[in-house]
Amino acid sequence: MKRWLAILLIVCLVTTLFVGCSQPEEISDGTVTITIWHDKEEEVAAVLQTELERLEPDIVVKLERKDGLTEALKLVGNDPKAAPDMYFFAHDKLGVYAEMGILAPISDFIDATALEAYLPMTIEAATYKGEIYQLPLYFETLLYMYNRRYMKDDKVPKTTEELYEYMRKTTVGGHYGFVEQHSTAYYSAGWIHAFGGYIINEEGQPGLDSKETIAALEYHKKFVEYMPSEGEYATVNTLFREAKAHSTIGGPWLVPTIRESGIDLGLAPMPVVNETGKAIAPYSGVQGLHVLKVAAGKKHDAIIKVLQQLTGDEVGIAIAKASGCAPAKLSCYDDPDVAKDLMVMSMYETAQNAVPMPNIPEMDVMWTVTENLLVDINMSGKDVTESAKAAQKKALDLIASMK
Amino acid sequence: MKKRRKETLWAYLTSAPSLILILLIVVFPILYTGYISFTNMNVYHWFDFSFIGTENYKRALFVFDSGFLGALLATILWTIVNMVLQLVIAFVLASLLNIQNFKFRRVYKTLLMFPWAMPGYVSILLWKTGMFNSQFGLLNQWMEKLGLEAQRWLATDVSAFICCTVVNLWLALPFMIMIVDGALQSVDKSCYENAILDGANWVQRTIYLTIPSIKPIIAPSVIITVFTTFKQFDVIYLLTQQVGAKTGSNLHTILTYAYENAFVTNNYGYSSAVSIIIFVMLIAFSLLTRKRLREGE
Numbered sequence A: 001m002k003r004w005l006a007i008l009l010i011v012c013l014v015t016t017l018f019v020g021c022s023q024p025e026e027i028s029d030g031t032v033t034i035t036i037w038h039d040k041e042e043e044v045a046a047v048l049q050t051e052l053e054r055l056e057p058d059i060v061v062k063l064e065r066k067d068g069l070t071e072a073l074k075l076v077g078n079d080p081k082a083a084p085d086m087y088f089f090a091h092d093k094l095g096v097y098a099e100m101g102i103l104a105p106i107s108d109f110i111d112a113t114a115l116e117a118y119l120p121m122t123i124e125a126a127t128y129k130g131e132i133y134q135l136p137l138y139f140e141t142l143l144y145m146y147n148r149r150y151m152k153d154d155k156v157p158k159t160t161e162e163l164y165e166y167m168r169k170t171t172v173g174g175h176y177g178f179v180e181q182h183s184t185a186y187y188s189a190g191w192i193h194a195f196g197g198y199i200i201n202e203e204g205q206p207g208l209d210s211k212e213t214i215a216a217l218e219y220h221k222k223f224v225e226y227m228p229s230e231g232e233y234a235t236v237n238t239l240f241r242e243a244k245a246h247s248t249i250g251g252p253w254l255v256p257t258i259r260e261s262g263i264d265l266g267l268a269p270m271p272v273v274n275e276t277g278k279a280i281a282p283y284s285g286v287q288g289l290h291v292l293k294v295a296a297g298k299k300h301d302a303i304i305k306v307l308q309q310l311t312g313d314e315v316g317i318a319i320a321k322a323s324g325c326a327p328a329k330l331s332c333y334d335d336p337d338v339a340k341d342l343m344v345m346s347m348y349e350t351a352q353n354a355v356p357m358p359n360i361p362e363m364d365v366m367w368t369v370t371e372n373l374l375v376d377i378n379m380s381g382k383d384v385t386e387s388a389k390a391a392q393k394k395a396l397d398l399i400a401s402m403k
Numbered sequence B: 001m002k003k004r005r006k007e008t009l010w011a012y013l014t015s016a017p018s019l020i021l022i023l024l025i026v027v028f029p030i031l032y033t034g035y036i037s038f039t040n041m042n043v044y045h046w047f048d049f050s051f052i053g054t055e056n057y058k059r060a061l062f063v064f065d066s067g068f069l070g071a072l073l074a075t076i077l078w079t080i081v082n083m084v085l086q087l088v089i090a091f092v093l094a095s096l097l098n099i100q101n102f103k104f105r106r107v108y109k110t111l112l113m114f115p116w117a118m119p120g121y122v123s124i125l126l127w128k129t130g131m132f133n134s135q136f137g138l139l140n141q142w143m144e145k146l147g148l149e150a151q152r153w154l155a156t157d158v159s160a161f162i163c164c165t166v167v168n169l170w171l172a173l174p175f176m177i178m179i180v181d182g183a184l185q186s187v188d189k190s191c192y193e194n195a196i197l198d199g200a201n202w203v204q205r206t207i208y209l210t211i212p213s214i215k216p217i218i219a220p221s222v223i224i225t226v227f228t229t230f231k232q233f234d235v236i237y238l239l240t241q242q243v244g245a246k247t248g249s250n251l252h253t254i255l256t257y258a259y260e261n262a263f264v265t266n267n268y269g270y271s272s273a274v275s276i277i278i279f280v281m282l283i284a285f286s287l288l289t290r291k292r293l294r295e296g297e
Helices: A002-019 A042-055 A069-076 A091-100 A112-117 A120-126 A160-170 A185-194 A211-224 A233-241 A252-260 A300-309 A313-323 A330-334 A336-340 A342-351 A363-378 A384-401 B002-036 B055-063 B066-097 B105-117 B120-132 B138-145 B157-186 B189-197 B202-230 B234-241 B254-261 B268-296
Strands: A032-038 A059-065 A086-090 A135-141 A143-147 A247-250 A265-268 A283-292
Touching: A032 A042, A032 A069, A032 A300, A042 A059, A042 A300, A042 A313, A059 A300, A069 A086, A069 A091, A086 A091, A091 A120, A091 A283, A091 A363, A120 A135, A120 A283, A135 A313, A135 A342, A143 A252, A143 A342, A160 A211, A185 A211, A185 A283, A185 A363, A211 A363, A211 A384, A233 A247, A233 A252, A252 A265, A252 A342, A265 A342, A283 A300, A313 A330, A313 A336, A330 A336, A336 A342, A363 A384, B002 B268, B055 B268, B066 B105, B066 B157, B066 B202, B066 B254, B105 B157, B120 B138, B120 B157, B120 B234, B157 B202, B157 B234, B189 B202, B202 B268, B234 B254, B254 B268
Parallel strands: A032 A059, A032 A086
Antiparallel strands: A086 A283, A135 A283, A143 A247, A143 A265
């Protein structure tokens, strides 16, 4: 009896081992199946699914939510059995995948003139070394948000000096005039750009010790003095949601929870930096569809149809209505509902100055180096110039280590 | 003889799937990492990588600069402090749980095991925001009630080290308490009776009877814990070094240091070389610990 039980357990173990290695069955009745990996919220996925169901029965599109999508693509991106045909993600990783050789340019499937109808910023984001690798659908960028209970619409600071004055007057007794994630690269980039500085340029050259970046970090420091020392996501957003912070810079993803908290939310253009006359210019993330090389040849025609289906205005408008994201296609803003949406239009306005997150592979090391620099300056009180020079050297070392 | 051979064959056959599984998920990744460390596998040579000899190891030694040395010293201190505190606290608590006629023993045991039931990631972030956060954390709320100034608990290396140790103790103590508790229960009670009759007090009984009796039982768990504490990543990283939520302290263990200085580069050949060097260090440290423990027996 024991022996039979042991044999049964061995069989179970071996079977489960090999079941994990099996492949899903292919449909072979002429229907082409396109698998798209994504990591988006349900509302966005539902809009895409509805739109792509119009291609049935010839093309069946399976949208698969994938946690850890970026790492999974690194592992199986060139494996025809395991890789998806396409994936839906932000543009900032496309340089890595293009260098790895797993991405096919979008221009192999759709006419470049079709992309002229898109916001230039989104096409810039989708381009790496002269090739367009993404069909942009929508973008996100940071917004200046304020609590109308404390800040009246006509009193919203238009310049950074007005903002500083407001912070000085109102930061007292556990209340803050303005909070932001002051020591993270993504949030500080807006200040750096307003001074003409940059974290890394298109050529992969870090700009942490440029005089513009140093000037921005020096200037930004005085604002940090009136913010909580811990500037991480949870603290900053909780302060704003609990009405302890009068204004903040945050992403559109915060808006639903802020409204749920009962905050009377106002959105305004980014303040203009007095010293340079330029508005704070945050990074933008452009979300869109990428095609993998493993599918480019064998499913070429089906991919063309999928991409064409998503170049219509309907999908951009539907996503904007469903989740408040700003469409990448210019004509979507002619829709009356989109034009009325304050959040979408605020992002559209910010997009005029926004800088697409660098999509070059070197950016991967810059997040940590820049954040360490900001922590040294804002939280540990180290000298700006010295810290910037040290960070620049570190960035160059790490970039050299990538190759 | 024939029967014995048949039994041996059967034993190998039944354990073969488990051995294959161990080979696949433990041995193969280590060997593969070793292989990758001799190649130029990186973003620019992801699928067309080639053998480059010991080049990555030469470059990896640059990671082991003064910063790495500091991280190594911090890691050794971290391991020693945590091990000593874990053993002492676990011994005291397990001894209290073993007091005769101790009421609600099971309730206390369950409560002491509770941190073990929570995922480490959740526990660490709860401690970070619930206890140490300067705006909302319980510690600063107590400070405020006492009329004291709010502190940034994770801002300096020393305070971050103490906070990380507290969180690590919270996470690791249930395991050590369980082991010491089990070991204490295995000590023959008649030995204590004899010792008491001979006039030994509690301290003498502990030093000359309890500790020597439980030492062989807890030794393997001490080795395991030394190993896991030495290669600690999550507590230090999530509390102080997480991207987007750094606290200002520069506390690093060798793993968090290697992560920031090698793994973020997406250079798998180079990162693998760093991993293999750390792996060798860990093995050496573990062998040293085992030797020490054996010498102490």
